[in-house]
Amino acid sequence: MSADINRDVVLPLDEYDNIEEAVSLAQRAETMGYGAVSVGETAGRNVPLVLSVVAERTDEIGIADDVISPYSRSPAAIGQTAVTLQEISDGRFRLRIGASSPALAERWHGLEFDRPLRRVREAVEIVRQVQSGQRLEYDGEIFSPDGLTLECEPPEPPAPVDVAALGPKATELAGRFGDGWVPQLLPYEQLQARLGDLKRGAELGDRQLDDLRVAPLLRCCALEDGERAREYARSQLAFMIAVYGPFYRQAIADAGWTELTERVRDRWHESGREAAAAAITDDLLEAVVAAGTPAEVRDQVERFEAIDGVDAIQVAFCGGMSDDERDRTLEALAPSR
Template sequence: MATTNRDLVLPLNGYDDLDEAVALAQFAERLGYGHVSMGETTGRSVPLVLGLIAERTDDVGIADDVLSPFSRTPTALGQIAVTLQEISDGRFRLRIGASSPALAEKWHGVGFDRPLRRVRETIEIVRQVQSGERLDYDGECFSPDTLKLTCPPPETPAPIDVAALGPKATELAGRFADGWVPQLLPIDGLRDRMDDLRRGADLGGRSIDDVRVALLLRCCAIEDGERAREYARRHVAFMIARYGPYYRKAIADAGWQSLVDDVGSRWREGDRDGASAAVSDDLLHDLVVAGTPTMARERLEGFEAVKGVDAVQIGFFGGMSENERRTTVTELAPGRD
């Protein structure tokens, strides 16, 4: 039986009705998942939905995946942390990250400038906000001062995690954050980034054991293993070709440069089927969990065995039905092994 915690990432904008998303969170709670989280891009506002889930659950932790200082100011993120800690009775984790140039510039209409510096300052400002003391921060990007929180501060401040892929960003997480949330890293790349996380923890004068590592893994565990892998191929091809530069670079740097180039070239030429076909079984084995329930559980345990991983977040591939999601959640539930 796995000793690593298992969390769940809800496909929030895959639902027409919010009640369906909440129902999956409640289902995960009954199965013993540690946290439920969800990402925010151009769809629903995640903090509002997390408040709804907090009200309709009892024990499961809640988290965002992730919020950015390009979409909200650091003090606004601090207010979100304070409020969701109150609504959830202390079950919230705030996850921040730089997001991507496309979202910052094309959706939020702001320049994508000095992302790592902004993330670092945001961590420090959110901690000041949650303390309830007057703000006194003179940063290079943000300089809030004088005012303070006018509601009670949380008895236990919400932990702050950083979503990051690159070596410098991962080092920042190790140095300043309470947790690190990577995704779409090949397993060897994940091991390499653990060294960066450890270096950051050393620079911060603390142990890497103080940083909760929650790996987001895209998963599909259904009896039709080939169908599961086809979902995976299509999703990985999309992530490589369209979902921001960081994922492409992380996969390429882990030894898959030629495959990344091939997928990107085919996609730009309009050959999406060819781009998906170019995603090899070997890359899928290193990057995601897709196959029959038995195969999926075995592969999931391989990622959990990486030294330093504290939790695995079960995410999904695009195109999966709700029945296939629920089957995957059930088959990969804590204690199912």
């Protein structure tokens, strides 16, 4: 592992019976030298509340959401969240904004999933205004808040605002307006190609690629039984392709796996998860996740870390892993190891 690259960890909040278990993993990650912990939000627990507990019970590790969507909260409310968590954490918070998915926007929040890129851009700009402490005045195409000012002290420094994106235009937006980029499930070569889109966006925003923190999320499973680890990864990848959202499937298809992604989706809906997972080929698995024995997984993670422009790898787990298996994976990839 390069000394210039951070390793972060994603807390699998939906895998735990209670919040205390997630906090315990964050504390262990801190003692192992991980740079940050993040928590994703779908239709379960309210993530900013969980992050406030993590911030209170840790001392140095960074904290972040993965991700907050402007379909789930107004941009001003997202800005208030950033202000509050930056205060609670003594400046350790990074805000991540992303469009999320049509399923969550429409079926959970009851909103039409319209103009996601524009909505994300406006949210990022409004959050910056909120954190500045100045009067909120924004005349957008979607959001037009006007006339109020943050009623507490603005954070100093303000929380950085990263953008979660996969497609070329969305990644360009991240480069132009965000402080960082947090992609998930991009194949190795596609990740390299997208860095060109990020650079173009940075240049449009009069910035350099080095000004942005690039932190891909990589699903990992490191077990002595390498084949069992790969089974977890195949199952996770099948779910992401077939069910979780169209953007992940499209990103993998765009990288040259169109027929395979269609086969995985069809098998899932025709025969179930196990049949879909069996359709995941070894070459796709190697391109997208890090699964196998501890030595194999360390090599795979280091391969992603070696991509020019990557600043951190977010170590995420595969669904279905036990607490012990997550702990072994965390230990195998620990920066202080």
